[in-house]
Amino acid sequence: MLTPLRKGSEYHHGDLGHAAIRAARNLVDREGWNALGIRRVAEVAGVTPAALYRHFENLEQLRGEVSLQVRIELGDFIRARRERVKTSRSKATNAILRFEALGEGYVDFARRHPRLFEVAFLHCDEKPISEFSDLAWELLQESIQELWECGLLDKKVKDAAPMFAWSSVHGLAVLVAQRALLQRDQDLVLRQIMDGVQRSFAPNSGRSR
Amino acid sequence: MLTPLRKGSEYHHGDLGHAAIRAARNLVDREGWNALGIRRVAEVAGVTPAALYRHFENLEQLRGEVSLQVRIELGDFIRARRERVKTSRSKATNAILRFEALGEGYVDFARRHPRLFEVAFLHCDEKPISEFSDLAWELLQESIQELWECGLLDKKVKDAAPMFAWSSVHGLAVLVAQRALLQRDQDLVLRQIMDGVQRSFAPNSGRSR
DNA sequence: GCAATAATGTAAACAATGTTAACACCGCTG
DNA sequence: CAGCGGTGTTAACATTGTTTACATTATTGC
Numbered sequence: 001m002l003t004p005l006r007k008g009s010e011y012h013h014g015d016l017g018h019a020a021i022r023a024a025r026n027l028v029d030r031e032g033w034n035a036l037g038i039r040r041v042a043e044v045a046g047v048t049p050a051a052l053y054r055h056f057e058n059l060e061q062l063r064g065e066v067s068l069q070v071r072i073e074l075g076d077f078i079r080a081r082r083e084r085v086k087t088s089r090s091k092a093t094n095a096i097l098r099f100e101a102l103g104e105g106y107v108d109f110a111r112r113h114p115r116l117f118e119v120a121f122l123h124c125d126e127k128p129i130s131e132f133s134d135l136a137w138e139l140l141q142e143s144i145q146e147l148w149e150c151g152l153l154d155k156k157v158k159d160a161a162p163m164f165a166w167s168s169v170h171g172l173a174v175l176v177a178q179r180a181l182l183q184r185d186q187d188l189v190l191r192q193i194m195d196g197v198q199r200s201f202a203p204n205s206g207r208s209r
Numbered sequence: 210m211l212t213p214l215r216k217g218s219e220y221h222h223g224d225l226g227h228a229a230i231r232a233a234r235n236l237v238d239r240e241g242w243n244a245l246g247i248r249r250v251a252e253v254a255g256v257t258p259a260a261l262y263r264h265f266e267n268l269e270q271l272r273g274e275v276s277l278q279v280r281i282e283l284g285d286f287i288r289a290r291r292e293r294v295k296t297s298r299s300k301a302t303n304a305i306l307r308f309e310a311l312g313e314g315y316v317d318f319a320r321r322h323p324r325l326f327e328v329a330f331l332h333c334d335e336k337p338i339s340e341f342s343d344l345a346w347e348l349l350q351e352s353i354q355e356l357w358e359c360g361l362l363d364k365k366v367k368d369a370a371p372m373f374a375w376s377s378v379h380g381l382a383v384l385v386a387q388r389a390l391l392q393r394d395q396d397l398v399l400r401q402i403m404d405g406v407q408r409s410f411a412p413n414s415g416r417s418r
Numbered sequence: 419g420c421a422a423t424a425a426t427g428t429a430a431a432c433a434a435t436g437t438t439a440a441c442a443c444c445g446c447t448g
Numbered sequence: 449c450a451g452c453g454g455t456g457t458t459a460a461c462a463t464t465g466t467t468t469a470c471a472t473t474a475t476t477g478c
Contacts (some may be wrong), residue, residue, distance in 0.1 A: 012472080037464070047428095051426070051428075122386065125387050125389075127388075170384065173346070180341070181337070181372060186368045196405040196408065200401055200405040200408070258436080268435095422475100422476085422478100426473075426475070430470100435465100436464095441457080446451105446452090446454100447452085
């Protein structure tokens, strides 16, 4: 007989939609991508399943929103990491430290929120990397620009530099999120990757062969 | 009234189980991970859904088998790539070419079978990389051993070398499978990665700072 | 101010899925 | 050749995503 569960003034949630995304995000963070379902999210939000269809086309779209939300968080996370770098006297070492902070932040996010990270770049197929990861991508480009201005980036490799750096660190982050590496190995490999990337960036680093 | 769909002698399939895994593999290859369902596989195999439960605990296990199957294929694929390298006079360049063939094969598999690749390392959480990718991992270690014997690998980095190489190439492969890079960029970045890895391997390559 | 209307939520059903239980068929072993 | 274990079928069940018809609230135009 259509009895509202919530009393009068709470018939309308007020901000379902955002609340749903947040609930979904937390669900994924704790229990993984497969735990994310319409009915589950509705329950957490204190609402009927059908209500969610006023805010999302279907489950697939909700998943997309969660994925986007995670990419935003990831961007904020690594930016915060970069800003925390204390400025040193040399402009060059500054650029390097800020660049490395991005890589460390990226991997650290994967370590702290493995389930979220695994989901960050789903639903991004067929789109160039620079689009689906707008936030973090911009940060990376800023940092590479800094390196360039300090003369730490060879002109020949400049164009592919962001993709090169991204893919190098991304691979490690994926493995970290899967818990496939011990913490000690994680740090070691990251160190090697960052060193390798910077060496490849450097002018006069004559490509082999 | 329990009328068998297939006539007498075909009441039993003979090799459901393997057939199911193959059907499932092809389904994933063509339509992606989400198209993989018990009922769907049963239909393709010409069998009733419940029949699959004589061979698999549940859908999750079937997925695991498919994932394993893909890892095996990936291993075979990159091994074939390596064997195709024509031996040159210098033992060192030989080792290098064989090593690079592994990386190229890995990325090429991701390009040719993006949906399969995306699924290769699912269900491998919490296990060290050397376990869940046994086949390809062994090939990588063989190759790195060859480099070592040719004096192309610094003792200081030897331990972490396989993980370093893997994660570097893995990141690119993931992006390639997502179609996030143009073909030209793919080749360029792979070139940079392989060069970077080898430079990091090389003795006397004094790590920065 | 207040009726009309849009926005949002509920209840109840539907179709599709994974899964299970009871039964049927086949091939092998005693 | 009787029976038994392995394999497949049927029919049901619980759970999901989704839709439809209805209820409630918020907002807007007069």
